[in-house]
Amino acid sequence: xxxxxxxxxxxxxxxxxxxxxTEIIRKADEKMQGKSNRAEMTMTIQRPDWQREIKxxxxxxxxxxxxxxxxxxxxxxxxxxxxxxxxxxxxxxxxDRVIKLPPSMMMQSWMxxxxxxxxxxxxxxxxxxxxxQLLGDTLIDHYDCYKIVLIPKDDAPxxxxxxxxxxxxxxxxxxxIKYYDEDGYLINTMxxxxxxxIGGRVIPTRLxxxxxxxxxxxxxxxxxxxxxxxxIPDQFFSLQNMKKVR
Amino acid sequence: MKxxxxxxxxxxxxxxxxxxxxxxxxxxxxxxxxxxxxxxxFVDGMDSVVTDNLLHNRLNFQWYAHENLTARIxxxxxxxxxxxxxxxPRFGRLPDINNxxxxxxxxxxxxxxxxxxxxxxxxxxxxxxxxxxVRVGRQRINWGINLAWNPNDVFNAYSFFDFDYEERPGSDxxxxxxxxxxxxxxxxxxxxxxxxxxxxxxxxxxxxxxNYDFQFLAGVARQDIVLGSGWAGxxxxxxxxxxxxxxxxxxxxxxxxxxxxxxxxxxxxxFVNGLYLNGSFLINTGLESAAGLEGFNTxxxxxxxxxxxxxxxxxxxxxTSYPVNPLLTAAFSWMTFPGEASFFVNPTxxxxxxxxxxxxxxxxIFYEKKEKGYEANSPAFFIRIKWSF
Numbered sequence: 001x002x003x004x005x006x007x008x009x010x011x012x013x014x015x016x017x018x019x020x021x022t023e024i025i026r027k028a029d030e031k032m033q034g035k036s037n038r039a040e041m042t043m044t045i046q047r048p049d050w051q052r053e054i055k056x057x058x059x060x061x062x063x064x065x066x067x068x069x070x071x072x073x074x075x076x077x078x079x080x081x082x083x084x085x086x087x088x089x090x091x092x093x094x095x096d097r098v099i100k101l102p103p104s105m106m107m108q109s110w111m112x113x114x115x116x117x118x119x120x121x122x123x124x125x126x127x128x129x130x131x132x133q134l135l136g137d138t139l140i141d142h143y144d145c146y147k148i149v150l151i152p153k154d155d156a157p158x159x160x161x162x163x164x165x166x167x168x169x170x171x172x173x174x175x176x177i178k179y180y181d182e183d184g185y186l187i188n189t190m191x192x193x194x195x196x197x198i199g200g201r202v203i204p205t206r207l208x209x210x211x212x213x214x215x216x217x218x219x220x221x222x223x224x225x226x227x228x229x230x231x232i233p234d235q236f237f238s239l240q241n242m243k244k245v246r
Numbered sequence: 247m248k249x250x251x252x253x254x255x256x257x258x259x260x261x262x263x264x265x266x267x268x269x270x271x272x273x274x275x276x277x278x279x280x281x282x283x284x285x286x287x288f289v290d291g292m293d294s295v296v297t298d299n300l301l302h303n304r305l306n307f308q309w310y311a312h313e314n315l316t317a318r319i320x321x322x323x324x325x326x327x328x329x330x331x332x333x334x335p336r337f338g339r340l341p342d343i344n345n346x347x348x349x350x351x352x353x354x355x356x357x358x359x360x361x362x363x364x365x366x367x368x369x370x371x372x373x374x375x376x377x378x379x380v381r382v383g384r385q386r387i388n389w390g391i392n393l394a395w396n397p398n399d400v401f402n403a404y405s406f407f408d409f410d411y412e413e414r415p416g417s418d419x420x421x422x423x424x425x426x427x428x429x430x431x432x433x434x435x436x437x438x439x440x441x442x443x444x445x446x447x448x449x450x451x452x453x454x455x456x457n458y459d460f461q462f463l464a465g466v467a468r469q470d471i472v473l474g475s476g477w478a479g480x481x482x483x484x485x486x487x488x489x490x491x492x493x494x495x496x497x498x499x500x501x502x503x504x505x506x507x508x509x510x511x512x513x514x515x516x517f518v519n520g521l522y523l524n525g526s527f528l529i530n531t532g533l534e535s536a537a538g539l540e541g542f543n544t545x546x547x548x549x550x551x552x553x554x555x556x557x558x559x560x561x562x563x564x565x566t567s568y569p570v571n572p573l574l575t576a577a578f579s580w581m582t583f584p585g586e587a588s589f590f591v592n593p594t595x596x597x598x599x600x601x602x603x604x605x606x607x608x609x610x611i612f613y614e615k616k617e618k619g620y621e622a623n624s625p626a627f628f629i630r631i632k633w634s635f
Binding site: 045047050052053073074075077078084085086087089094095096097100101102103104105107108109112113159234235237238239240244246 | 277374379386391414427429478483514518634
């Protein structure tokens with residue numbers, strides 16, 4: 001009996017270890033994104049002396065389509081960002097104008113936060129824009145996690161030199177992501193917390209982005225609600241709808 | 247005067263009832279801001295500084311009347327007071343401008359020391375069904391692409407120097423638009439007027455190809471045949487935008503008529519640290535080269551014309567901005583005019599003091615070449631606080 005359990009254990013661990021690192025990243029990404037999703041969240045920019053809150057509604061479909069609407073504060077309410085593949089537009093209702101943003105804007109801070117435009121509209125993909133390699137495992141916040149290193153592909157539209165992703169073994173959830181520049185210096189750390197049931201999935205509902213050189217500052221995204229695999233037609237992600245969506 | 251007051255009260259009243267309606271299904275929305283703008287003019291040849299104050303309230307009211315129908319009213323209430331109001335005879339006529347068919351500008355108070363003006367600059371109905379969008383009423387028809395100069399903006403031109411009116415004026419017009427794709431559309435617009443000299447009717451076709459937005463326009467604008475095009479795209483990681491319009495007078499012998507080809511190209515780039523650069527130039531082939539700043543005297547800022555947003559045949563523009571921190575942004579704009587005779591600088595500091603509460607420090611300084619080198623010509627500095635709701 002003991003031999004049997006030992007054999008079973010070895011077989012199981014082999015199975016898991018042999019699981020392709022790319023497949024782990026793909027599954028972890030799918031858990032957070034679904035085929036499509038619709039969400040409401042609150043972003044809080046935190047600094048030692050002050051904080052600012054931004055309320056957001058977002059819609060996303062696959063890797064190509066994304067729409068973000070700001071619902072608060074009043075100053076920015078109604079402003080929207082539309083991404084279709086490699087193009088990014090910004091709707092400014094106050095001046096009644098759609099502004100096409102240059103590609104260099106992707107790595108810019110989004111609304112003064114520690115997240116970039118790319119983090120929000122997800123132009124680059126941790127699945128398709130990187131080579132993945134399983135480096136081992138470690139314990140993060142009591143969760144047994146895989147450590148996977150992501151190295152960008154040659155032609156990928158990314159600025160990071162390397163990403164370390166820590167994915168929980170049991171549910172394949174992103175737990176910790178470390179972003180390094182091309183010289184190998186740590187730039188940002190994202191901690192994913194508050195794993196609970198939301199929108200029918202058990203996922204982290206709180207994302208904290210912490211810049212490496214500014215330990216006292218961070219930006220927190222807290223999901224208020226999210227629905228996965230909702231039916232959103234492609235036409236939803238249009239310049240026409242960006243101006244109308246509420 | 248009474249009409250203006252009624253409109254104001256009505257809007258506020260309806261806005262309040264919106265809070266009553268709360269969450270269920272929001273049928274109407276009220277937003278806007280209150281701004282206080284203090285101006286310091288250092289007028290040439292005067293020992294003291296002239297101050298000017300403007301208390302400015304904007305109300306944006308939207309009523310979602312029906313699934314397909316939205317009504318919109320936006321108005322600006324402005325109270326002017328200070329030395330400038332007292333020094334300029336009949337100051338009240340300055341804000342009380344009406345360039346449109348309907349006179350929706352009202353001076354509620356017009357004293358020697360205080361002027362209270364209410365102007366409705368948007369009032370329209372919008373009908374949306376499937377891919378169609380029809381707007382009737384005073385609206386902004388914004389066809390421009392660039393930041394500084396917009397040769398394609400044939401309906402309502404704006405001046406970069408008029409920084410305190412970011413919404414820009416509207417036009418009494420009818421606009422019919424059909425969205426033909428995700429980022430493409432066709433539209434036809436005409437302003438409402440009983441003066442044929444002021445008539446603007448034009449069509450705009452927008453399309454998206456090779457990751458570029460393209461647009462083509464044709465029509466008649468204030469006695470000129472207009473043909474133009476514009477684009478927004480990128481070269482590598484930098485944004486690359488352009489607009490050009492050819493204005494050909496219907497009658498060359500009309501007084502003031504001139505043919506011109508207006509071109510403005512721009513490029514912009516954002517560095518990872520947040521530093522933003524925007525460079526642009528404007529060519530206006532129909533204008534003669536003017537030395538110095540006298541050319542500005544020929545402009546009518548209350549009634550800007552796309553052909554004459556600047557009185558020069560060419561100009562260059564450079565803007566840089568940098569977020570010192572998420573609450574503080576520093577920016578600097580620099581505009582040069584022909585012949586090295588003059589240039590314009592515009593430093594600004596924008597601070598978010600609290601959520602929805604901003605403080606701006608703005609400088610507008612024209613320099614002119616004199617015998618001893620460049621001298622500032624009546625520099626103006628502005629302090630602006632703004633509360634948005």
